[in-house]
Amino acid sequence: MSNLYITIGREFGSGGREIGKKVAKALNIPYYDKELMAVAAQESGLSPQFLQSYDEKPTNSFLYSLVMGHQGMITGHQTTSVDQMAANAQRDAILSVADKGSCVIVGRCADYILRDRPGLVRIFITADLDARIARVSKRDGLDPKAAEEKIRRMDKTRASYYSFHTDRKWGAAECFDMCLSSSFLGVDKAAELILKLCEGMEK
Amino acid sequence: MSNLYITIGREFGSGGREIGKKVAKALNIPYYDKELMAVAAQESGLSPQFLQSYDEKPTNSFLYSLVMGHQGMITGHQTTSVDQMAANAQRDAILSVADKGSCVIVGRCADYILRDRPGLVRIFITADLDARIARVSKRDGLDPKAAEEKIRRMDKTRASYYSFHTDRKWGAAECFDMCLSSSFLGVDKAAELILKLCEGMEK
Numbered sequence: 450m451s452n453l454y455i456t457i458g459r460e461f462g463s464g465g466r467e468i469g470k471k472v473a474k475a476l477n478i479p480y481y482d483k484e485l486m487a488v489a490a491q492e493s494g495l496s497p498q499f500l501q502s503y504d505e506k507p508t509n510s511f512l513y514s515l516v517m518g519h520q521g522m523i524t525g526h527q528t529t530s531v532d533q534m535a536a537n538a539q540r541d542a543i544l545s546v547a548d549k550g551s552c553v554i555v556g557r558c559a560d561y562i563l564r565d566r567p568g569l570v571r572i573f574i575t576a577d578l579d580a581r582i583a584r585v586s587k588r589d590g591l592d593p594k595a596a597e598e599k600i601r602r603m604d605k606t607r608a609s610y611y612s613f614h615t616d617r618k619w620g621a622a623e624c625f626d627m628c629l630s631s632s633f634l635g636v637d638k639a640a641e642l643i644l645k646l647c648e649g650m651e652k
Numbered sequence: 653m654s655n656l657y658i659t660i661g662r663e664f665g666s667g668g669r670e671i672g673k674k675v676a677k678a679l680n681i682p683y684y685d686k687e688l689m690a691v692a693a694q695e696s697g698l699s700p701q702f703l704q705s706y707d708e709k710p711t712n713s714f715l716y717s718l719v720m721g722h723q724g725m726i727t728g729h730q731t732t733s734v735d736q737m738a739a740n741a742q743r744d745a746i747l748s749v750a751d752k753g754s755c756v757i758v759g760r761c762a763d764y765i766l767r768d769r770p771g772l773v774r775i776f777i778t779a780d781l782d783a784r785i786a787r788v789s790k791r792d793g794l795d796p797k798a799a800e801e802k803i804r805r806m807d808k809t810r811a812s813y814y815s816f817h818t819d820r821k822w823g824a825a826e827c828f829d830m831c832l833s834s835s836f837l838g839v840d841k842a843a844e845l846i847l848k849l850c851e852g853m854e855k
Contacts, residue, residue: 622776622824627831629830630826630828641721
């Protein structure tokens, strides 16, 4: 019986977290998102605050690494930058929770980190900009303009982080097994389709 | 009762045609792919051979239009290039078959052409390169190297055609309601998931 690893990439404000939680609950398997930070802190000895500050964020020293031609997870040539320390701790946490059994993991290049594991399912969630603005406005208490700015900034940040740590393109259909629009489908139907896709895969 | 328009974009050799036919058969609605050529020929008076030669293909005069800043379907500023004549005939054919009722349409920017119609479902099919090479080798009687070259050329051509005639990016998850990998799922399961997505939408 093999494990099932459902990784969920997502546009900011598309409800990927909510969908992932529903899927994990229906399958009765653990869900990891921010929760990975605690695992990473415990296993690496780095502080949760430090890890949080680098969570899916390329920073100045990340940009420096990029300019200097340093690479992330792709080549295995690890830099000693703090960004890379944080990314490594998170990678180790992902491998560690995957060793424990089936799970749902949102973001953090989990699809790439677990690429050689049987039972991997790579999902990406999108949503129309209007729907994302509405969601982020409500959730974060922002006016629509500020919500849109945050969405654009966060998408750019996630895309950069993903590109740096993988050899793939964030949000390109070809990099995933299934991509779903939550604004078209709704959160419940998106979760239902993911469960339908997983039917017959042992957990 | 509203119509259902299932448009299927696809990477070359991903089995989009086969999946589309299965979906159309299950829903008992017409399927259009190369079949659009006959409709376009009949309605435009242009010869099927002429239309075939421009089917989803940007050509020299297309590139000329591009350089000269002419636009395709986006702006409505129609050039008189032969490419544009062919694209217009195909657009009119798509609008015409959609007027007749629910259908499945593969490729040809149908998702964009029908963007304002209720009942539109935008699907994109991908597959791993190895699976596509195997499919194209077998189907077209090519050795793997020739099959790979054809795949790369055809993908590039389709992407250019799509970019020129829409304001969207071919193969970007955000432009579709559902994207599926046929090499991960298989053709039958991909069709099944599309049908599951359409459940509850009137046809």
